[in-house]
Amino acid sequence: MKTSDSKQLKPVTVPRRLLPLVGKAKKYIALTVLFRWLELVGSVGAVTALAFLLQHGWEQTLFAGLLFPWLTLFAGAVLLRFLCVWLGTEFSQRAAVQVKKTLRSRIYAKLLKTGLSYREKTSTAALLQMAVDGVEQLQVYLGGYVPQFCHSLLAPVTLFFLLAFLNLKVALLLLLGVPLIPLAMFGVQKGARRLMRAYWGTYTDLGQGFLESLQGLTTLKIYGADQARHDQMNAAAEGFRRITMKVLRMQLASVTLMDLIAYGWTALGIIVALTEVAKGRMPLWSGICVILLSSEFFLPLRLLGSFFHSSMNGIAAAEKMFALLDLAEPAEKAGELDRFDIRLAACGFSYVKGRETLRKISLEIPAGSFAAIVGESGSGKSTLAGILAGVHRNYTGSIRIGGREFDGISPESLRRRIVLVEHNAHIFKGTVADNLRMGRPEASLQEMAAVLKRVRLYDFVMAQGGLAMPLREQGANLSGGQRQRLALARALLHGGDIYILDEATSNMDAESEESVLRVIETMAGEKTVILITHRMAAAARAERIFVLRDGVLTGQGGHTTLYRQNAYYAGLYDGQQGIENFAEAREVFV
Ligand SMILES: Nc1ncnc2c1ncn2[C@@H]1O[C@H](COP(=O)(O)OP(=O)(O)OP(=O)(O)O)[C@@H](O)[C@H]1O
Numbered sequence: 001m002k003t004s005d006s007k008q009l010k011p012v013t014v015p016r017r018l019l020p021l022v023g024k025a026k027k028y029i030a031l032t033v034l035f036r037w038l039e040l041v042g043s044v045g046a047v048t049a050l051a052f053l054l055q056h057g058w059e060q061t062l063f064a065g066l067l068f069p070w071l072t073l074f075a076g077a078v079l080l081r082f083l084c085v086w087l088g089t090e091f092s093q094r095a096a097v098q099v100k101k102t103l104r105s106r107i108y109a110k111l112l113k114t115g116l117s118y119r120e121k122t123s124t125a126a127l128l129q130m131a132v133d134g135v136e137q138l139q140v141y142l143g144g145y146v147p148q149f150c151h152s153l154l155a156p157v158t159l160f161f162l163l164a165f166l167n168l169k170v171a172l173l174l175l176l177g178v179p180l181i182p183l184a185m186f187g188v189q190k191g192a193r194r195l196m197r198a199y200w201g202t203y204t205d206l207g208q209g210f211l212e213s214l215q216g217l218t219t220l221k222i223y224g225a226d227q228a229r230h231d232q233m234n235a236a237a238e239g240f241r242r243i244t245m246k247v248l249r250m251q252l253a254s255v256t257l258m259d260l261i262a263y264g265w266t267a268l269g270i271i272v273a274l275t276e277v278a279k280g281r282m283p284l285w286s287g288i289c290v291i292l293l294s295s296e297f298f299l300p301l302r303l304l305g306s307f308f309h310s311s312m313n314g315i316a317a318a319e320k321m322f323a324l325l326d327l328a329e330p331a332e333k334a335g336e337l338d339r340f341d342i343r344l345a346a347c348g349f350s351y352v353k354g355r356e357t358l359r360k361i362s363l364e365i366p367a368g369s370f371a372a373i374v375g376e377s378g379s380g381k382s383t384l385a386g387i388l389a390g391v392h393r394n395y396t397g398s399i400r401i402g403g404r405e406f407d408g409i410s411p412e413s414l415r416r417r418i419v420l421v422e423h424n425a426h427i428f429k430g431t432v433a434d435n436l437r438m439g440r441p442e443a444s445l446q447e448m449a450a451v452l453k454r455v456r457l458y459d460f461v462m463a464q465g466g467l468a469m470p471l472r473e474q475g476a477n478l479s480g481g482q483r484q485r486l487a488l489a490r491a492l493l494h495g496g497d498i499y500i501l502d503e504a505t506s507n508m509d510a511e512s513e514e515s516v517l518r519v520i521e522t523m524a525g526e527k528t529v530i531l532i533t534h535r536m537a538a539a540a541r542a543e544r545i546f547v548l549r550d551g552v553l554t555g556q557g558g559h560t561t562l563y564r565q566n567a568y569y570a571g572l573y574d575g576q577q578g579i580e581n582f583a584e585a586r587e588v589f590v
Pocket of ligand 1: 383384
């Protein structure tokens with residue numbers, strides 16, 4: 001039994017889940033925090049030395065014996081600060097690079113592990129945005145925000161203890177102002193998080209819409225719908241601009257609020273310190289120290305405020321990433337497929353909650369048999385094909401291949417043994433040989449020629465320059481039927497054990513389809529072939545035919561039995577035969 005819904009993530013779980021994911025970057029983040037803290041110590045040293053020098057200069061008691069050690073301390077502190085700034089920046093950069101590398105590798109590894117089922121949780125465009133921009137934002141979050149967050153906690157406490165020696169009252173006053181900045185940040189956080197989520201959603205929608213418009217440009221032009229689509233895209237871009245401006249307004253408002261608190265409270269601290277100096281409760285050098293250091297109480301938090309907005313973006317991206325990373329993976333005990341019989345028990349599937357596309361399908365396909373799935377358009381044939389190929393993993397009930405549920409099959413074994421050929425299988429830019437070798441990289445020229453002959457594409461390819469025949473993007477210089485034959489040849493070369501052909505011959509002429517069907521018939525016995533087709537005459541050749549109607553299996557068996565016993569099947573078959581006979585008769589007549 002299977003169900004795998006992504007968990008509803010609470011934002012607070014994001015850092016807790018992210019940090020363990022980023023491996024070596026944690027070390028660099030910790031080093032960044034350490035050097036930022038040492039940088040602060042350097043600042044305190046330099047300011048103290050300077051304050052002493054100024055006081056003695058003011059009192060005209062600055063003689064050489066005093067000048068040299070204080071100047072040395074000043075120079076040493078400035079050097080320490082310089083080194084720490086450099087090392088802190090260096091480690092922050094390294095943390096950022098490491099975060100990017102690690103997260104992208106994790107996303108990639110997850111995609112490899114989950115195989116085709118990633119499509120259930122995200123679209124290709126959203127995936128691209130997540131892996132590129134999303135990871136970029138997370139890098140800011142982990143390489144910038146997290147170290148700054150730690151520094152913002154350490155800096156005020158460190159300064160408090162140091163300034164408390166000079167004047168407890170001023171130190172306490174400055175410390176009291178510090179929590180106001182996080183309070184202000186939390187005040188805007190709730191709205192900001194909602195806004196950032198909406199912003200990220202609009203951004204991915206825009207990306208998806210753009211990709212789809214590009215992919216469907218020819219169709220849009222055919223129907224003269226490109227202008228309307230253009231307007232739609234403009235409206236979507238305008239929506240994105242509006243939400244971006246909203247985000248910027250929110251950021252500006254919260255930065256202004258934080259500036260007011262930071263600089264206002266610093267000014268208050270300075271005024272109190274000056275009053276203490278004037279009343280003689282504090283020496284001049286201590287007053288100078290307070291004046292020069294009081295802003296350091298607030299600056300780390302103020303800087304945290306600016307990282308905070310990028311971090312909100314990062315958290316929104318992380319939520320998308322976790323939805324992908326949470327996809328069910330093959331269990332530890334996942335093993336190799338060594339038997340290929342397929343058994344579905346009460347298998348159901350829904351794309352949309354509450355609307356079942358497939359209901360309680362129970363069927364068996366013995367290894368090495370030739371099966372067909374038929375049914376009216378929308379009855380769920382491709383969905384069933386997707387389930388059998390491991391694309392849809394959110395099914396209910398059970399599917400066992402060779403006695404194993406999908407979770408118990410290693411992805412490598414799935415990739416090798418089950419081959420799904422869709423009607424629009426992708427043909428890549430390159431040569432015929434390049435595309436064939438995707439099926440089997442080590443295939444010899446003879447093997448490639450043999451599969452091309454099996455799908456009746458050999459003569460055409462030879463006439464076009466042989467295996468080196470160049471192919472344009474998506475096989476644009478091939479006909480629909482040629483593309484399908486090439487995709488089939490690639491699948492044959494791959495050499496799986498279960499072939500699922502989803503309308504894989506739909507664009508072929510009758511002669512080519514006939515030869516492909518003959519290939520399929522010869523394969524069956526050795527391989528399992530599942531043919532999903534609208535062509536009832538092709539399905540009728542299968543040993544077992546499964547009839548789907550509105551997501552329910554309404555019949556199964558051989559053609560003769562089904563035709564006699566299942567009125568729905570007989571209706572489908574006769575209906576199509578009638579149309580074909582009519583078309584043939586019309587051709588003869590014309
Ligand atoms: N990605 C999806 N999201 C939501 N609903 C979907 C999705 N894909 C298919 N459906 C719905 O599931 C139902 C079955 O679709 P499916 O593609 O499996 O049917 P089919 O029998 O293969 O149809 P056809 O013969 O036209 O290809 C349809 O009602 C369809 O609207």
